[in-house]
Amino acid sequence: xxxxLPLAIDVVEAPASKIDAVDFENLVFGNVxxxxxxxxxxxxxxxxxxxxxxxxPIQLEPSAKVFHYGQAIFEGMKAFKDDEDQVWLFxxxxxxxxxxxxxxxxxxxxxxxxxxxxxxxxxxxxxxxxIKQGFGSSLYIRPFVIATEPGVSAxxxxxxxxxxxxxxxxxxxxxxxxxxxxxxxxxxxxxxVGFAKAAGNYGAQFYPTNLAKQEGFQQIVWTDASTHxxxxxxxxxxxxxxxxxxxxxxxxxxxxxxGITRKSVIALAEEFKVPVEVxxxxxxxxxxxxxxxxxxxxxxxxxxxxxxxxxxxxxxxKRYELPEQENSYASFFKTKxxxxxxxxxxDKFGWRYLVKEK
Amino acid sequence: xxxxLPLAIDVVEAPASKIDAVDFENLVFGNVxxxxxxxxxxxxxxxxxxxxxxxxPIQLEPSAKVFHYGQAIFEGMKAFKDDEDQVWLFxxxxxxxxxxxxxxxxxxxxxxxxxxxxxxxxxxxxxxxxIKQGFGSSLYIRPFVIATEPGVSAxxxxxxxxxxxxxxxxxxxxxxxxxxxxxxxxxxxxxxVGFAKAAGNYGAQFYPTNLAKQEGFQQIVWTDASTHxxxxxxxxxxxxxxxxxxxxxxxxxxxxxxGITRKSVIALAEEFKVPVEVxxxxxxxxxxxxxxxxxxxxxxxxxxxxxxxxxxxxxxxKRYELPEQENSYASFFKTKxxxxxxxxxxDKFGWRYLVKEK
Numbered sequence: 001x002x003x004x005l006p007l008a009i010d011v012v013e014a015p016a017s018k019i020d021a022v023d024f025e026n027l028v029f030g031n032v033x034x035x036x037x038x039x040x041x042x043x044x045x046x047x048x049x050x051x052x053x054x055x056x057p058i059q060l061e062p063s064a065k066v067f068h069y070g071q072a073i074f075e076g077m078k079a080f081k082d083d084e085d086q087v088w089l090f091x092x093x094x095x096x097x098x099x100x101x102x103x104x105x106x107x108x109x110x111x112x113x114x115x116x117x118x119x120x121x122x123x124x125x126x127x128x129x130x131i132k133q134g135f136g137s138s139l140y141i142r143p144f145v146i147a148t149e150p151g152v153s154a155x156x157x158x159x160x161x162x163x164x165x166x167x168x169x170x171x172x173x174x175x176x177x178x179x180x181x182x183x184x185x186x187x188x189x190x191x192x193v194g195f196a197k198a199a200g201n202y203g204a205q206f207y208p209t210n211l212a213k214q215e216g217f218q219q220i221v222w223t224d225a226s227t228h229x230x231x232x233x234x235x236x237x238x239x240x241x242x243x244x245x246x247x248x249x250x251x252x253x254x255x256x257x258x259g260i261t262r263k264s265v266i267a268l269a270e271e272f273k274v275p276v277e278v279x280x281x282x283x284x285x286x287x288x289x290x291x292x293x294x295x296x297x298x299x300x301x302x303x304x305x306x307x308x309x310x311x312x313x314x315x316x317x318k319r320y321e322l323p324e325q326e327n328s329y330a331s332f333f334k335t336k337x338x339x340x341x342x343x344x345x346x347d348k349f350g351w352r353y354l355v356k357e358k
Numbered sequence: 359x360x361x362x363l364p365l366a367i368d369v370v371e372a373p374a375s376k377i378d379a380v381d382f383e384n385l386v387f388g389n390v391x392x393x394x395x396x397x398x399x400x401x402x403x404x405x406x407x408x409x410x411x412x413x414x415p416i417q418l419e420p421s422a423k424v425f426h427y428g429q430a431i432f433e434g435m436k437a438f439k440d441d442e443d444q445v446w447l448f449x450x451x452x453x454x455x456x457x458x459x460x461x462x463x464x465x466x467x468x469x470x471x472x473x474x475x476x477x478x479x480x481x482x483x484x485x486x487x488x489i490k491q492g493f494g495s496s497l498y499i500r501p502f503v504i505a506t507e508p509g510v511s512a513x514x515x516x517x518x519x520x521x522x523x524x525x526x527x528x529x530x531x532x533x534x535x536x537x538x539x540x541x542x543x544x545x546x547x548x549x550x551v552g553f554a555k556a557a558g559n560y561g562a563q564f565y566p567t568n569l570a571k572q573e574g575f576q577q578i579v580w581t582d583a584s585t586h587x588x589x590x591x592x593x594x595x596x597x598x599x600x601x602x603x604x605x606x607x608x609x610x611x612x613x614x615x616x617g618i619t620r621k622s623v624i625a626l627a628e629e630f631k632v633p634v635e636v637x638x639x640x641x642x643x644x645x646x647x648x649x650x651x652x653x654x655x656x657x658x659x660x661x662x663x664x665x666x667x668x669x670x671x672x673x674x675x676k677r678y679e680l681p682e683q684e685n686s687y688a689s690f691f692k693t694k695x696x697x698x699x700x701x702x703x704x705d706k707f708g709w710r711y712l713v714k715e716k
Binding site for chain 2: 028030057062067069104105106107140144147150151154163167185201204235
């Protein structure tokens with residue numbers, strides 16, 4: 001992006017929309033993409049003119065560094081439509097800031113915030129019809145950047161491709177979720193990339209998660225790699241525990257993602273006087289609380305599911321079921337968050353971001 | 359690959375060779391690729407018919423899982439040409455076994471060993487002219503597999519692409535190498551993917567390595583993430599220390615790559631009665647040995663460089679230079695390895711593998 005030049009985005013519209021072929025009642029998460037995508041290449045030491053073009057495949061050299069060295073990061077965001085057909089984002093600047101923090105850790109050049117937001121708004125306006133009204137319906141937004149320089153020497157790429165692709169989503173329901181506390185495998189090291197949305201953090205979880213699934217658990221709650229004594233996060237979501245009426249969650253660190261849903265839950269808990277403690281949470285205290293009947297709830301917090309209630313957990317071969325809750329924190333926070341996201345409640349924190357029609 | 363069918367590889371030869379355009383005297387590592395590449399797709403739960411075709415770009419959906427979740431692994435191998443124009447591989451089955459161990463950890467289906475080797479030999483025969491005679495000249499071979507299924511749900515891909523690409527290499531000389539011992543950043547967690555050649559392990563090292571380079575160090579010797587007290591590996595090579603006349607190197611673990619050059623050095627050390635200890639090596643003992651003048655050498659061992667002598671190291675802001683060695687272990691082992699690789703010495707261990715002309 002040449003300094004001093006006004007912000008310009010090249011737009012090539014799709015000749016026809018694919019939207020009529022999509023069954024919006026039966027969407028599988030992340031499988032269908034909208035008519036357009038945003039793309040911007042980093043070459044000669046700077047981001048070039050961003051473009052929006054019809055969604056379609058990309059061509060890369062087989063030696064492109066993303067294939068060999070995992071130099072790639074991403075974000076997850078959502079757009080929501082209110083009853084007046086206005087489109088809203090939720091805390092988009094927090095995602096863009098984290099996108100750039102992830103980039104720095106992966107030696108990827110940061111992407112200019114204003115171009116990100118301007119491009120995203122242009123894209124959302126083009127694909128506005130793909131965002132459906134109604135609690136639970138949303139457009140899942142996937143910004144990412146990949147290292148495209150050809151060549152297999154293990155060094156940072158000189159070229160990158162920034163992209164945003166979008167996928168319509170229904171209310172995320174993944175069935176009943178039970179988790180297992182990690183005793184052997186780990187997600188992240190101290191001084192590693194666990195806090196970043198680095199591509200490699202996710203592929204590394206698939207094998208242990210497959211093993212967990214064979215035991216009847218849908219996800220793993222990762223523990224610290226050094227001792228496995230502290231509960232950290234679940235890889236695609238941060239984790240909250242309700243012990244008595246107190247809400248507990250681990251502090252962010254270089255191993256734990258600074259989840260935007262997580263920090264929104266903490267802010268809402270403070271607003272609604274739910275006692276919340278952000279501190280290291282031990283496996284021992286949660287197991288003991290479960291045994292005493294004091295562990296009332298566990299839930300995950302993340303962009304895809306917003307709040308994902310957890311029905312039980314496993315640890316050292318034992319299984320613990322959580323009781324049904326009449327007034328669960330999980331559903332309370334989910335409702336409060338969605339009311340803000342869908343413009344149905346006051347937005348005290350200034351989290352909603354209106355996508356202006358152009 | 360249908361069971362029971364005889365092994366068949368579809369071969370499409372390049373209409374013309376690019377070889378005349380290549381300056382073999384001034385090769386940059388991993389920048390130029392030969393005329394052909396091997397490719398095999400995993401679809402419908404099995405590896406399909408492998409093919410060899412002209413080297414060229416590949417097309418993927420922007421939602422392909424490799425871009426988002428780093429589900430990708432690779433290997434590094436070399437082919438050597440002897441004075442009779444015979445082409446040799448070095449311990450190829452060890453690479454293929456490790457390729458499949460990496461695949462398992464990344465939830466990628468294993469690739470059949472015999473197809474890997476048969477395809478590689480066919481490819482090497484087609485691109486035989488790209489392998490030049492002479493100590494130091496070789497063909498660097500990069501097998502890799504990437505997750506190609508479109509869709510951004512964080513789960514293992516159903517489709518994969520296996521590829522082998524090849525790049526002619528000269529004697530690897532990267533200038534004088536000094537390393538810094540990691541005090542803050544880490545490469546791998548206990549129970550993580552450090553032992554695998556997972557793509558994400560490499561991109562994660564670029565940022566800390568850039569910081570090290572600003573301080574005048576070319577590489578980082580990673581320490582254990584829990585305490586930073588033990589020296590582990592250097593990310594693209596395993597590390598050996600010579601204290602007095604004793605050779606020390608860390609044992610392999612779930613954080614440390616089972617390097618083929620590493621284990622070949624250990625075997626040669628035993629053969630030639632060089633005292634070698636495979637045990638955890640502390641930062642403290644190496645710093646103390648350096649201060650007492652007992653640290654005679656450090657070197658890295660890996661496929662790209664074979665043996666890479668290290669001139670000095672940094673730790674806690676102090677710099678330590680290593681003395682010049684008349685009869686260095688590094689050059690001894692490098693010569694011994696190359697004599698075997700180039701068919702110039704007896705191959706007691708059965709490490710050489712002849713690529714039969716077809």
